[in-house]
Amino acid sequence: MKHPEGPPGDPSALLIDPSVVGQSHILVNTGVVRLALARYSRISVIAEVSHCEALKEYLGPEACERITFVPWHRRSDIRKTVRDFISGKKFDQILFTNMEYDMFVYMCLFHQGASRKPIRWVLHSHLVEAAATDRRVRIKNVIKWYFFFRAFRGARFIVLGDRIRANVEELIGPLFRRGNIGAVIHPVGVAPLPQRGAGSPLRSNRLPQVIFMAGWHALSPKNRALLDALEGIHQEDRRFEVEVVSNRIDGVNDNKAFSMEYTDRLNRIAAADFFLHLPSDPYRLQASGAVMDMLLTGTPMIGLRTDFGEELAGIIGPFGYFFDTRDELLRFLSSASPNPTEVESFRANLASGYDKIVARSQAQFDELLAS
Known part of the structure; x- marks a missing residue:
């Protein structure tokens, strides 16, 4: 599977979502795509087919002219699709807009070199049980943190807000790497409604x-x-x-x-x-x-x-x-x-x-x- 090749030195980025379907995560994923469009000349997006269609709908035709969409149709297809697409190619940046654990290990073991910069992984709710008191959950968390923040030195993560980064760093403690976690405030990639900020005024003759x-x-x-x-x-x-x-x-x-x-x-x-x-x-x-x-x-x-x-x-x-x-x-x-x-x-x-x-x-x- 080929994607458009730009001129030598033309900066390129590959965005991958390994899990979401349809319009789920549409606000943050369109936001990440727009952030990448402002920085890179060429963008490719690998995502489930219905999510690709949702991204096209909410990004609009002008943005989509600069994007190559590569759909996967079944969850079992995602690894093969990624492998085939990056085979023999080098991107300036590969960014996963969502985390899937087996995909994370697979990329860290076999495809770190596909990106000139370290691969970035966006964490959403993947650490919400980090402070759990249940013994089994705590053991599971330690194993998870080991793979995220210790085993793979080149892995880099993005969380959606400075406070979230501080909270994550506090919870994982000093035994794990905390310097590989960066923060970007939740991006917005969907245009606001025309009436934003101009809602109907509160009236005394009805309840709010x-x-x-x-x-x-x-x-x-x-x-x-x-x-x-x-x-x-x-x-x-x-x-x-x-x-x-x-x-x-x-x-x-x-x-x-x-x-x-x-x-x-x-x-x-x-x-x-x-x-x-x-x-x-x-x-x-x-x-x-x-x-x-x-x-x-x-x-x-x-x-x-x-x-x-x-x-x-x-x-x-x-x-x-x-x-x-x-x-x-x-x-x-x-x-x-x-x-x-x-x-x-x-x-x-x-x-x-x-x-x-x-x-x-x-x-x-x-x-x-x-x-």
Whole structure:
């Protein structure tokens, strides 16, 4: 399988996603592609066929003119596709937009030389159980850390935020290499909706509309109980109108994907006054695509405080109401009346925040790959 050969010295990059299908991870993967397009003349992308189609849809024809898409059709195809594509070729940079453990070991053993720079691996939720207390999980984590941060000296990792990097480094401890972990704030590769930051003003003749949409991970029992408590508030006592929208995961294995199109998800969020953010874990070790969706819709958030959300607020300014516990969040939703002026400031921060995040992620990406 051949890909377009540029002139001698023409910088090239190969991006590989070994696992996701359809529109899953579409925001971060389009973001990484756009970061690479700003740095390299030629881009090739290896991904599952339905994910290639999703990337084409959300990147648009102008960007796709500079990209060679190489689809794999079954999970068992991915290793052969990668091997055939890089055979006899040398890229300036190979970057995996997701981590799959056997693929990681395979590349480190056999294909390190396919990239002039060390291969980079983006870590998403791969370390969320790093602080687990269960003995079996702890043993598994130590083995995982050994392969990631000790066995392969040339491996390099990207996490989506400086706070996440600090948290990862703290957890893995001094026995493992921490200098091979770099941070890039969660990239954004999808264009914002035209009405971003200009949502309908809060009106006194109706309750503020709050939308909740579950993410890829299953809803935790504590979050389920919180939604039940909100539903149990008497109509005359409600301060917010909470709508729970189903975005179930359909299919199994390679065909698993959300039932709702990403564009439809964004449009539903944009029509609400607030988005209810209920992470299923403390999010100390991963970013949140749901939080980044608010940059595209201009919709303020109400939810639980996370390290990633705090880092984002430090860059763009406050963009919602956040609480440390579910009890505090429930009390707010049961009794508070949001200030319209404050809400408009949240929307303004989100509207201007899109360009800030795009610029910041590009600067961090360029600095990381130049090092």
